[in-house]
Amino acid sequence: MSISLLGLEFDGVALARAASRIADRPATAGFGYVVTPNADHLVRMACDPKLRAIYQQASMCLLDSRVVACLARLLGLAAPPVVTGSDLTAYLLAHCIPPGERVTIIGLSAAFLPALVARYNLLPPAHHVPPMGFDADPAAMAQAVAFVRAHPSRFVFLAVGSPRQEYLAAALAAAGNVTGTGLCIGASLEFLAGARRRAPGFLQHLCLEWLFRLINEPARLGRRYLVRSPAVIGLLLKQRLGGRALR
Numbered sequence: 001m002s003i004s005l006l007g008l009e010f011d012g013v014a015l016a017r018a019a020s021r022i023a024d025r026p027a028t029a030g031f032g033y034v035v036t037p038n039a040d041h042l043v044r045m046a047c048d049p050k051l052r053a054i055y056q057q058a059s060m061c062l063l064d065s066r067v068v069a070c071l072a073r074l075l076g077l078a079a080p081p082v083v084t085g086s087d088l089t090a091y092l093l094a095h096c097i098p099p100g101e102r103v104t105i106i107g108l109s110a111a112f113l114p115a116l117v118a119r120y121n122l123l124p125p126a127h128h129v130p131p132m133g134f135d136a137d138p139a140a141m142a143q144a145v146a147f148v149r150a151h152p153s154r155f156v157f158l159a160v161g162s163p164r165q166e167y168l169a170a171a172l173a174a175a176g177n178v179t180g181t182g183l184c185i186g187a188s189l190e191f192l193a194g195a196r197r198r199a200p201g202f203l204q205h206l207c208l209e210w211l212f213r214l215i216n217e218p219a220r221l222g223r224r225y226l227v228r229s230p231a232v233i234g235l236l237l238k239q240r241l242g243g244r245a246l247r
Contacts, residue, residue: 003080010061023037023096024141027154033169033182036085039065039229054170066207074242085185093118093120102153107159126151127226135164149178156182159189
């Protein structure tokens with residue numbers, strides 16, 4: 001079952017079912033990718049047809065925003081289940097990756113890799129950190145694609161932030177001869193490796209995770225949360241009033 005919201009068809013599944021569907025995908029299948037849009041992604045996507053198409057072509061689309069889900073319901077819109085990238089990543093690492101299976105990670109500072117490996121009893125992952133701005137550098141993008149092709153894994157964690165991870169996912173899907181499932185999961189591995197603190201569970205369920213992050217990283221996240229993301233209210237209202245949320 002899918003649920004339409006703001007121009008995307010979200011998969012109407014909860015965390016365990018979403019993880020099971022991802023884990024059941026054959027390792028040899030052609031490359032597909034999972035996106036986890038939040039409010040900021042949805043606003044950016046509304047202004048960027050190329051990025052919107054990348055989200056629409058994903059193998060699975062999961063909503064990573066309790067705030068968006070709550071606002072949608074308040075406006076009388078159907079809201080998909082919330083499956084955050086961080087929760088999905090933690091579940092996959094804890095329940096779907098057996099000892100002895102190697103994963104591929106694009107992003108995450110090498111300094112935090114040992115903590116992640118120790119916490120989840122992983123084999124040392126195939127690991128590549130692209131340079132800053134690699135999405136605008138064809139040579140650097142090609143290098144990242146070549147690395148994933150040369151290190152086939154059932155799970156490919158794309159942890160380089162949005163929209164870079166989505167552009168990379170699309171490049172991998174278009175490249176041919178690439179297998180596995182790409183997971184566009186932003187800072188999720190940093191939370192799990194202890195590089196950043198995630199909001200306590202009670203704040204998450206009160207839809208205040210954004211506030212916790214803003215207080216901890218005001219310079220980096222201030223514009224995102226206070227200027228860009230609130231525009232999602234207008235997009236939801238436009239859909240509720242019967243207009244086309246995206247043109």
